[in-house]
Amino acid sequence: MNISVIGCGYLGAVHATCMADIGHTVVGIDVDQAKVDSLNAGQPPFFEPGFTELLASASTRLRFSTDISNVADCSVHFIAVGTPQSESGAADMTYVDAAVTALVPHIGPGHVVVGKSTVPVGTAERLRQLIEPTGAKLMWNPEFLREGFAVEDTLNPDRLVYGIHGGDDDLIAVLDAVYLPIIERGTARLVMDYATAELVKVAANSFLATKISFINAMAEISEVVGADVTALADAIGYDNRIGRRFLNAGIGFGGGCLPKDIRGFVRRAHELGVGDAVNFLEDVDSINLRRRARVLDVLSSELDGVAGKTIAIWGIAFKPDSDDIRDSPALDIAESLARAGAKVVAFDPEAMSPAEKRVQASGLADMVTFAPTATEALIDADALVVATEWEQFRAADPAALPGAAGRIVVDGRNCLDRELWKAAGWHYIGMGRR
Numbered sequence: 001m002n003i004s005v006i007g008c009g010y011l012g013a014v015h016a017t018c019m020a021d022i023g024h025t026v027v028g029i030d031v032d033q034a035k036v037d038s039l040n041a042g043q044p045p046f047f048e049p050g051f052t053e054l055l056a057s058a059s060t061r062l063r064f065s066t067d068i069s070n071v072a073d074c075s076v077h078f079i080a081v082g083t084p085q086s087e088s089g090a091a092d093m094t095y096v097d098a099a100v101t102a103l104v105p106h107i108g109p110g111h112v113v114v115g116k117s118t119v120p121v122g123t124a125e126r127l128r129q130l131i132e133p134t135g136a137k138l139m140w141n142p143e144f145l146r147e148g149f150a151v152e153d154t155l156n157p158d159r160l161v162y163g164i165h166g167g168d169d170d171l172i173a174v175l176d177a178v179y180l181p182i183i184e185r186g187t188a189r190l191v192m193d194y195a196t197a198e199l200v201k202v203a204a205n206s207f208l209a210t211k212i213s214f215i216n217a218m219a220e221i222s223e224v225v226g227a228d229v230t231a232l233a234d235a236i237g238y239d240n241r242i243g244r245r246f247l248n249a250g251i252g253f254g255g256g257c258l259p260k261d262i263r264g265f266v267r268r269a270h271e272l273g274v275g276d277a278v279n280f281l282e283d284v285d286s287i288n289l290r291r292r293a294r295v296l297d298v299l300s301s302e303l304d305g306v307a308g309k310t311i312a313i314w315g316i317a318f319k320p321d322s323d324d325i326r327d328s329p330a331l332d333i334a335e336s337l338a339r340a341g342a343k344v345v346a347f348d349p350e351a352m353s354p355a356e357k358r359v360q361a362s363g364l365a366d367m368v369t370f371a372p373t374a375t376e377a378l379i380d381a382d383a384l385v386v387a388t389e390w391e392q393f394r395a396a397d398p399a400a401l402p403g404a405a406g407r408i409v410v411d412g413r414n415c416l417d418r419e420l421w422k423a424a425g426w427h428y429i430g431m432g433r434r
């Protein structure tokens with residue numbers, strides 16, 4: 001099939017490439033010329049494991065362009081543009097609306113537009129009214145991929161969700177044909193109305209955010225009573241109804257999805273007059289942000305204030321195996337320390353280039369600098385904060401590390417071997433741990 005993907009960021013570029021990988025001819029459209037050039041040259045504009053290789057192997061059926069008229073030969077058009085948080089906290093729909101407006105002159109009968117962006121409930125119904133006069137149809141097919149596993153998750157999703165308008169059952173076969181190899185592997189495919197499909201995505205992210213903030217709330221209490229939240233998580237995680245995953249206390253969630261999705265959900269629910277149903281998500285958000293502040297508090301108390309101190313930070317990306325720094329707890333902590341007068345020396349295996357641009361833009365380039373290696377970040381440091389659980393940080397030999405005068409380590413992800421670090425002479429401080 002001939003397919004277009006409008007919006008080639010973390011989601012769209014991977015989706016376009018995976019669709020080419022499973023045999024379709026794909027054109028990816030983006031307004032960012034540099035991104036398009038880089039993708040056409042086989043160089044991903046962001047870090048995602050396995051993506052470079054897939055981009056190379058799928059290249060004969062895949063091209064990228066800024067010219068939307070290149071979608072003319074395609075009959076299925078995925079919308080994968082960003083829906084960032086606006087100032088009010090609601091999802092900013094400018095990009096989705098612009099993409100659909102640009103697409104409309106190029107679609108007609110027999111075409112199917114498939115929404116993948118995460119949107120406020122009610123969006124698909126609104127867009128249907130723009131798309132249907134052309135004779136084309138609209139489906140909503142939310143995306144659940146995780147950065148760091150984007151290729152794997154796109155090719156082997158836990159489930160596919162199809163949101164359709166009543167009476168459009170014939171569209172199911174179109175999307176089944178797109179996803180044929182995935183469906184043939186027995187992947188669950190769930191068909192529902194637009195509103196339910198839109199809600200599935202924000203409900204899933206709300207649940208995951210709640211689970212993380214729940215264990216971080218237990219960490220806050222553990223810190224006061226001298227309990228160990230990791231042992232607590234292990235013990236409650238044995239209960240199958242609870243499960244151990246997403247119960248790792250630390251500096252909380254970030255990235256381009258969870259924080260803005262829960263805030264957008266709260267805003268949308270209030271608009272719909274059902275804000276009370278999701279007010280708890282405001283607490284989830286507050287607990288999450290408090291964990292970032294906790295690192296500052298701990299360092300201030302251990303170092304008798306952070307002003308004038310040098311703090312090494314391992315990890316800047318919001319999660320390992322990604323270079324995404326959107327709403328990254330690690331970067332937020334680095335910037336807060338700098339604003340409090342500390343000199344921050346950071347290292348991240350993949351996210352230093354976007355992070356450098358960001359600290360320059362925020363006027364903190366003098367206070368937040370970057371070291372070429374994790375070890376070099378430690379030279380002259382008064383303390384170390386592990387802020388992103390990259391494997392190389394977990395695997396570091398604490399006995400072989402230089403610097404860090406007081407040998408204080410704040411394990412913001414509870415990802416280090418506490419006993420090993422203590423045995424190497426470090427003063428280990430975990431999150432929610434004695």
Ligand code: NAD
Pocket residue numbers: 006007008009010011012029030031032035080081082083095098099102116117118119143144145146147256257
């Ligand atoms: P992103 O910012 O990385 O990418 C968005 C892309 O859209 C950018 O490259 C931008 O230049 C492009 N764009 C903006 N306006 C355009 C237009 N009018 N025409 C063509 N291209 C345009 O964002 P992302 O992380 O890929 O997220 C995209 C959507 O997918 C969001 O709604 C997000 O919530 C959702 N989502 C993301 C993930 C993820 O892990 N990143 C997972 C599931 C869902």
